Structure formats: structure tokens, C-alpha cells
Amino acid sequence: MKAVDFDYRRPTSLAETCALLSEGGGDAKIIAGGQTLVPLLAMRLARPTLLIDINRVAELQGVTESGEAVEIRACTRQARALADPMVRAKLPLLAKALSFVGHEQTRNRGTIGGSLANADPAAEIGLAALALDAEMSLCSAKGARSVPVGQFFVSPMETALAPEECLSTVRFPAWRETGRIGTGFQETSIRRSDFALAAAAVHLVLDKSGLCARIAVSLGGAGAKPVRLTAVERALSGGRLDDREITDATALAHDGIEAMSDIHASAAHRRRIAGVLVARAIAEARDQAVAGRI
């Protein structure tokens, strides 16, 4: 099918983008990489009257270091972020997650902010952002506000973004804990690079004596939005992360995992693979930290 007719504007600044958004009211929609939006338009699940193309807004592109954080502008292509030396060095979990996002053809257009703003519950970028406690900058003609990623995702395809707001920057604060960092990313999908039936992301730091100084565990794809498994994190903090500890901690999470059923998998199946993936991702991160590869 073809998209219904719409007006098209191509601003060159964030201020102009925000002005167009407020003019358009709820009927305007931002297009960045278009890898989620254009299929929705083609299937007529979305019918905006105005598309605001932010691909030529220079201030919405690029990766920069800002104090104790790495900032990724919303319209930075996934392929650019994946190849970016700063992302690889400072955000190894995001780099790992990005290699699971779509295919080369879609990563060449798809953006970091576009994936987050579309809030598919199975999307990998949101899952990594949640583990890394990202902060989202939301801009409108009235000003800017910052929303922690944990409050950003509301339900499938729904975020804290108001209709007149544009996601401008995603800020990844550095962890204060020092030691050996390890990351794990595991997912199960029907086809390689497809959206996940369930996926787990883990970021951890081991201190000098090999104990877990801090760990973040997030789970996506199973339920309506990605979630942090805080009970697992609490159980493993300060531990040695041996296989037994990981199995016991993951079992804690199993009953609390909210999972959905659809044509691809039942809730019970999702819950089961979620537990396995979480355990594998923690072990992967531990092994990486022990080997000192980051």
C-alpha cells in the first residue's frame, strides 16, 4: 500500500523543528530514518498530515563527550553510532546491542533517537539505554526537559514524548564505580536481526577482588516495555557471580516477568527464554570482565 497524502517540510534547525511541531498540533510527525514510520505510513496505521524531516538538522547529529557522559544526538544513524570509536570505547553495551539492530540497509538509515521514540518493546537500543540509565532530552517550542529512560517508555509504541516534543539528545552517564567492566547482550528472534522474542542486556563492574561492584540487568521483548530486573541486580551485587549465584538470582526474576502472547510466541515460552537469556547475558558480561577485554 501507499501512504496517504501529507505535507512535507525539511527544517535545518531544532528551533525550526519545534516551531513546525507546535504549528502541526497532534497531526504532525517527525521522520528521521523512517525505518519504523514509513512501514506504518504504508500500511496506513499512521496518517499524519505533516511530515517533518529532521535528516538535515545538523545539531541533531553526532556523538560527543560531555563531562562524565557520552551524548548521542537523536538523528545519529545506527550505522554511524556502531562505527563510532567513542561508542565502542565508552558504551560497549550499546555497541553490542547495535549489531543486533535490523540489517545493514536499515542501520544505514535508522537512527538512535528514532528507535527510542518509536518504543517498540522488542527494540535493542531502548534495552541498552535502560541498562545504562540514559537520560532523554525532550525539546519543544516552550523549552527543554530531561526524562530518565525508565520513565520514557510508557507502553508499546508510546513514550513520554508530548505531540509537540522532539527527542533531541540521549545522554549516557558514565559509571562512577571503577574496575573491570563487562557487557552481555543476548536475544532470541525468529530470524537473525529480526525483532527479539526476548532479549537481555547486562552491564557490570567487578572490583579488584573480583566481586560485583555494580550490575544493571534489563529485559526486553517479553512484555509491553523493557524493564530493569532490580531483584536480580540486588541479589548479585557484592557477589562473585559464579554460575550457581547467577542461576539462583535469575530464578528470583522468573515469576515476576510480565510476558505477552502473540502469534510468534506464548507468554510462557517468552518467560522461559527470558530467564535463560538473562542468565547467559550475566555470564557473558562476567566472563568479559574477568578476561579484562574492555
Next chain:
Amino acid sequence: MSQHRIDLTVNGKTRSATVPARLTLVDFLRETLNLTGTHTGCEHGVCGACTVLLDGEPVRSCLLFAVQADGAQIATVEGLAPDAEGLSVLQDSFCELHALQCGFCTSGMLMAAHALLTRDPDPSEEKIREAIGGNLCRCTGYKQIVEAIALAARRLKGANEPAPERGGHGG
């Protein structure tokens, strides 16, 4: 209806047109420019049949509106062959190793493979499989496509290798 004037380069030629905002790049290529080598498959970004190069990088032309390609360099399958009579080394390898049957996915496969070989002249089998991971083929089982891309890579490096002998399945 919002109409937009666009100027872009397609296979080295400057093309200009006035297009409605909702016209996808693949429809612009096929219906406005009559470049029907790029195929429309699923029209929602799943199959990869419409893969073209946008400023040298493979993208899905059904997920881009023509107006967004204003000022861009586009390469399609029609631009691969060195002249009207011949085929490129990659296209030749596809023919020789029976890397196509119905041909529907072929132009997308060729563009994805062309982008790979431009970037990486000596790709591993894993890299080849990854590069065409976004392109669906329902006939070949992919094996011959992977072999054809590997053969093209060897030939382009100057190894000048003949096609391997194949069994008598015809094809």
C-alpha cells in the same frame, strides 16, 4: 497535495522532477524514471528487493520518500554493468553459479553485494551472509548467491578464476 522539486543524480546522470511528498524513492525510480530494474517486493522494509545505494550505502528505497533523496547520489542495478551489452563481474558470477532463479530478489542482492565488495574486497563467508542478511530469496536457498559473491570477490582481486564445475542439475 504537497509537491516538491527534486534534483538528484541517478547512476551518474542528473535527474530533476516535481514529485508528491508521498512518492517513495522506489516508485520514483520505476515509474517516473522508468528504471524498473529495482523491484518492489513487500513495500514495507522487510524483503530488501528494492535495495539501492544512497550516497554509496545500501538502503531500502521503499522506506525513503523521493523528496528525501533531493541532492543525493543514487545507484541502481542499471548502473552496475560497464556498458549496454555486458555485465559486471558480480553479475556474471551470479549467472554462472545460478545465483538466481525467478530473479525477483536479484537486483537487491546485487546492490547489497556490490556495496560489500566496494567496502571489503576480501569478505569472509560470514561477512557475505551478513551483507545479504536483509535480502530475502525464496528460490535459491542462498547458497549459490553466497558462492557467487565469493567468486566475484576472487575475480575482482585479479585471481581470474574459472567457475567451479557443478553437477548436472541444470537450473
